[in-house]
Amino acid sequence: MIEFRNVTKVYSTGIAAVNNTSLYIEKGEFVFIVGASGCGKSTLMKMIMKEVEPNSGHIFVNGIDITRISKRRIPNLRRSMGIVFQDFRLLPDKTVYENVAYAMRVIEADPKVIKRQVPNVLSLVGLLDKADVYPDQLSGGEQQRVAVARAIVNNPSVLIADEPTGNLDPETAWEIMSLLSDINRRGTTVVVATHAKDIVDKMQKRVIAIKNGMVVSDKETGGYIEEHGNGIMENPTDYSHLSKHNFPWSRRKAGV
């Protein structure tokens, strides 16, 4: 579904945001990418949506090497995924309904389908009654639910969320995570970059920990990794799991 092969990204400032990283996310998984600010998790997310290009390595989304696709095809890639940001990024001049419908408009969906699908999704996120309201009339949690609705309205195979609860209070943050979990249960692969420790601990999903641009831990159903001063994780046995996810192509070659 999503695969990083020896990906490195060094910004022009000389900062190595991602350092020879490899990881594999299966279809239908719910994965947290955790780490301190500036560890490289947002860069990972940006590379999946092709906002940032790696210096070396390959990134596969739905089997396509997105490091090789042209700029012209970026919209097609983004249409295959839903994206949720910390700052919601809703179009201020459009109502809730129009914001969600916009994602369908860009793929030139049939207006009849839009009329049917948008209310369904708004109902799913609990905002059907606010369809005609503008974003600035909504609370932060509601705005993020609109962003989630927009992200899933085209039934994407993968949903990318970069710090989706960063601007929300704990209760609302939990609601959003529950919503993402519901979406995941419907079959959508969900990748969430966050440093919301409580939520990660509670959700008991796969957790990939990043430090200095490298994957330092990958736990199948773990909590947030507490880092000791020397950068060693509390459960070193997790590294064995890392190799399983890091080199899936070698497993395939071996017929595993």
Added chain:
Amino acid sequence: MSFNTMGYLIKDSFHGMRKDIKNTLISLGTMFATMLLIAVAYLVYVNENKLIDDTKDRSSNIVAYVDVNMSDEDAKKVGYEIENIVGVTSNTYRDKDYAINLAKSMNPIMVEGFSDEVLKTIYPAYFVITFDDVSLVDVIVNSISKQNGIEEITVNKYAAEKARDAEIYKAIAIVAVIYIVEFSIFLMMNTTKLMMFSKRKEISIMKYVGAKNNFIRAPFAIQGVFTGLVAVGLTMLLINFAYPAFIRSMTTLENGFSFISFDVLYQNLLIILVSIGIFIGMVGSTASMKRYLDV
């Protein structure tokens, strides 16, 4: 792009203008100023051209008088030589009989009592030489004066100088039009750049949702074209009243020049303004958003 999508984009562009009325009015104001400048430049240019043509028609010529003793045959040979001088556009030979008849018709008292034989020794045959390029007058006169049998040359200097001045004014008008159009496009581009800067966040959101560049550009292009057309309409309306009023005020000065009437000009002016309005509106609004599309 389907009709549904086109309809949506048109609707969306009008919705956008209504929601962002401040920027829409700024854009319209700039476009109106641009169109007005272009219209004024055009009116100056066409009237300047007419002035040049009028001046040329009136009397831009050289008259070269032939020695009275020269035969018609010899004079015509000289005429061929004159026609070959660079810058000469036409050369008409007027023989002695023509000159005498002209004198009789214009000033009969003067020639009264003289026989034609005597008059033939007074009124020489002459050439009427015309030219287009006023700057070549001195060279042409010099070349004619070197021809055998040419006794005297007169140049309608007033007309030539006026025509030369008109050529200078025309050159100034052309340069002014180029600068005005350039300045107008610059003005429009900067206004739209500011608009796009304020919309950059929305454009990036559209990109993240998977919108293709043309889908994002279309509403802005439609807005630009619409603004351009409204500005053209306002300009034509204003010129329709202001230009005839200007002509009337200039006519009272009795300067002898008649301006081209608006009825003759409006069709060409409309075509020019609509073309430029659509071009600036579309290109101005879409070109300045290019950098924000690279997300």
